[in-house]
Amino acid sequence: MDVIAQAMSAMAPGGLRSHELARGQRVLRWTEAGSGGPTVVLEAASGTPGLTWTPVLSTIAEHTRVIAYDRAGLGASDPAMPVTINSQVDDLTALLSHAGGGTCVLVGHSWGGMLAQLVAWAHPELMAGLVLVDPAHEDFQPWIIRAAESALTWPSRLRRATGSAERSLREQAVREAARKSDDPRVQNLLVEAELACNAHDYQRHTSAAESRLLRTHAPAVRQLRARSELPDVPVVVLSASRGLPKGMRTRWTSLQARIAATAVSGEHIVVPDAAHYIHESRPEAVTTAVLSVVDLVRGGRTPH
Numbered sequence: 001m002d003v004i005a006q007a008m009s010a011m012a013p014g015g016l017r018s019h020e021l022a023r024g025q026r027v028l029r030w031t032e033a034g035s036g037g038p039t040v041v042l043e044a045a046s047g048t049p050g051l052t053w054t055p056v057l058s059t060i061a062e063h064t065r066v067i068a069y070d071r072a073g074l075g076a077s078d079p080a081m082p083v084t085i086n087s088q089v090d091d092l093t094a095l096l097s098h099a100g101g102g103t104c105v106l107v108g109h110s111w112g113g114m115l116a117q118l119v120a121w122a123h124p125e126l127m128a129g130l131v132l133v134d135p136a137h138e139d140f141q142p143w144i145i146r147a148a149e150s151a152l153t154w155p156s157r158l159r160r161a162t163g164s165a166e167r168s169l170r171e172q173a174v175r176e177a178a179r180k181s182d183d184p185r186v187q188n189l190l191v192e193a194e195l196a197c198n199a200h201d202y203q204r205h206t207s208a209a210e211s212r213l214l215r216t217h218a219p220a221v222r223q224l225r226a227r228s229e230l231p232d233v234p235v236v237v238l239s240a241s242r243g244l245p246k247g248m249r250t251r252w253t254s255l256q257a258r259i260a261a262t263a264v265s266g267e268h269i270v271v272p273d274a275a276h277y278i279h280e281s282r283p284e285a286v287t288t289a290v291l292s293v294v295d296l297v298r299g300g301r302t303p304h
Contacts, residue, residue: 004051004076005031007193008068010186011054012061021098026078028091030069030099034061038128038297039104040290041096042068043112045277046136046214047207049075049197052109054190055180055283056290064294069095073206075197083209085217089118096126103128105293107286109279111136111210114221117259121224124231129293130263132237133278133286137255138218138225169198234296235263236289243275 002018009016012033021028030050040060042053050068060066072080072091080087092115096104105128108116113135120127173194177187197203214221237260239253253270260266269289274282 002076003189003196004049004193007186007189008051008054008057010183010189011181012058014058014061019099021095023072023080023091023094026072026080028069028072028078028095029076030067030095032065032067032099033057034063034065036064037101038064038294039099039101040064040066040294041100041104041106042066043092043106043108043116044068044071044074045110045112046210047074048109048112051075051193051197052277053279056279056287059283059287060290063291065101067095067099071206071210073202075203079202079206081202083206083213085118085213088115088210088213089122092116092119093123093126096123100126105129105131105290105297107131107133107290108135109133110276111214114138114214117230118221118224120230121228124233127231127233128297129234130230130236131286131289131293132235132256132259134238134240134252134274134276135256135259136214137252137259138214138221140252140255141215141218170195230259230263230266232264234293235260235266236293237266237268238274238278238285238289239268239270240274240276240278240281241270241272 005016005018008031014033016031016033018029018031042050044050044052049070053068057066057068070077071088072078073083096106096119103126106116106120113132116130116132117135120130170191173191176194177190180190181187237256239256244252257268260268271278271282271285274285279286
């Protein structure tokens, strides 16, 4: 078991299994826990490996089978070059078909929420339910976020040039690990896992490339949304409530509410005191939403 899987296993006691799926000359890798159905598949944000789901993994696994996977070029998965929206949609579709047990509850955060919608539009037969966690939207790309992305990029390039990137990353990983666990052994595993997720140039390249995908594909996604429908399955959309200026947050939340409103069986929830990574700042809100959809699927009911 690699260090990433070890860290996730330490955060999700009760048994964690590692699997992989060949995609031509490369391999997608994921970890899973729990048993039973429907299978829950967790799709992370832009540039983010499956490791991000550790705060919710064990709770979901107590009730059903759950999969946290690494997109190509992130975490433990091999890279796919170039990074394209089509390859990411195809990979997720292949994973759902191979590992999802027929139909699944797909949980997507941010960019992962956009990919979840794209797959749901194209392959409704794979969907038992959807949970979109502060999902990205093609109509929310304010200039201030693009400026912030540029501002965040050049310090990392400078740190790499001066050889201080790993030290900075380790310091950040130590802080994050301390917030997630009080156990020194688990903290060390989390730190090493985070470093492993940033050890290769292709991981950094994939992360940077993913951050550009929504901007470059916004017109196409907009057209696709106009002619597409989410499948008739339970859909829950969670919105964060802090971390952006009020006007920007209101705009994004209204677009997310519109996603839920277009679903036949949709529900929109604004999570109090939740930052963008809701599964980290308010993990119980995410697990409650996911398990409510699991229960609805099992009972053949809708949110209303």
